[in-house]
Amino acid sequence: MIKEVQSWLRSARSVAVLTGAGMSAESGVPTFRGENGLWRNYRPEDLATPEAFERDPKLVWEWYDWRRGLIAACQPHEGHRALVLLEERTLQFLLITQNVDGLHERAGSRQVRRLHGSIWILRCTRCGDEHEDLTARLADIPPHCACGGMLRPGVVWFGETLPEDAWRDAQLAAQQAEVFLVVGTSAVVQPAASLALIASNASSKVVEVNPDATPLSSFVAASLRGPAGQVLSEIIS
Ligand code: BV8
Numbered sequence: 001m002i003k004e005v006q007s008w009l010r011s012a013r014s015v016a017v018l019t020g021a022g023m024s025a026e027s028g029v030p031t032f033r034g035e036n037g038l039w040r041n042y043r044p045e046d047l048a049t050p051e052a053f054e055r056d057p058k059l060v061w062e063w064y065d066w067r068r069g070l071i072a073a074c075q076p077h078e079g080h081r082a083l084v085l086l087e088e089r090t091l092q093f094l095l096i097t098q099n100v101d102g103l104h105e106r107a108g109s110r111q112v113r114r115l116h117g118s119i120w121i122l123r124c125t126r127c128g129d130e131h132e133d134l135t136a137r138l139a140d141i142p143p144h145c146a147c148g149g150m151l152r153p154g155v156v157w158f159g160e161t162l163p164e165d166a167w168r169d170a171q172l173a174a175q176q177a178e179v180f181l182v183v184g185t186s187a188v189v190q191p192a193a194s195l196a197l198i199a200s201n202a203s204s205k206v207v208e209v210n211p212d213a214t215p216l217s218s219f220v221a222a223s224l225r226g227p228a229g230q231v232l233s234e235i236i237s
């Protein structure tokens with residue numbers, strides 16, 4: 001299937017890509033639901049929710065600060081760079097990511113929509129001001145705004161709506177894509193996972209890149225069972 005997918009990508013005028021935590025696994029960022037996953041010590045509902053932040057902002061911030069420190073030591077891998085190449089040679093391209101680690105942007109991807117925000121953005125819960133802060137470990141936990149308000153991570157928590165413009169652009173790209181790559185996602189979290197269905201219903205060729213099977217595997221045009229770095233380098237060459 002590698003050869004077919006290679007030629008599909010070469011001739012496609014419009015390509016969209018959806019990435020999940022598995023895209024960052026080879027960079028050393030733990031996934032959410034794997035055996036050494038981020039959720040192992042905690043449950044998503046314990047930490048990645050507004051209620052958890054309300055209840056114990058210090059605990060939630062300790063988890064995010066630890067993740068920021070971990071991600072700061074990670075580098076984009078060959079798969080991230082392959083997606084930059086694909087963007088440069090494709091007429092209409094959009095990279096849609098569920099990842100908050102910023103590795104796609106660090107690799108040089110430009111046409112990116114972050115459905116779940118960024119771990120590097122801090123937003124004030126009082127005045128709404130938001131800014132990017134790349135310091136690996138924050139001096140104060142929880143951090144505060146100049147206005148005195150408490151800052152929160154600029155990510156989308158469970159129960160929170162996705163950024164409207166990013167979600168709208170993602171749906172449009174999924175509808176228009178001739179080829180829709182789904183890389184490193186367990187396709188559990190909604191509404192991100194539904195993009196593959198939208199693409200498939202709009203008769204785009206959906207290609208899954210994942211060492212494991214997922215709920216999408218049964219209806220994709222090609223299921224490439226391997227790690228993102230290796231497979232993306234092969235199909236984008
Ligand atoms: C919303 C940011 C509502 C924070 C994240 C019941 C049924 C269906 C849906 C729901 C439900 N109950 C609640 C919901 C909705 C909920 C949801 O989907 N829950 C799930 C758990 C069932 N969704 C929401 O709440 C969303 N909001 O729906 O709004 C609404 C509507 C209107 C008005 C008001 C409200 C918001 C969801 C966003 C949550 N935030 N992240 C943070 O990061 O701290 S989600 C989090 O999970 C990350 O973003 C992550 O990317 C995402 C999805 O996980 P994956 O990326 O797929 O990662 P995972 O570990 O699961 O899988 C890794 C995959 O990689 C595996 O398949 C593995 O095989 C593969 N892999 C491993 N190694 C590699 C690899 N692949 C390639 N190469 C490798 N080397």
Ligand code: ZN
Binds near residue numbers: 124128146
């Ligand atoms: Zn403020």
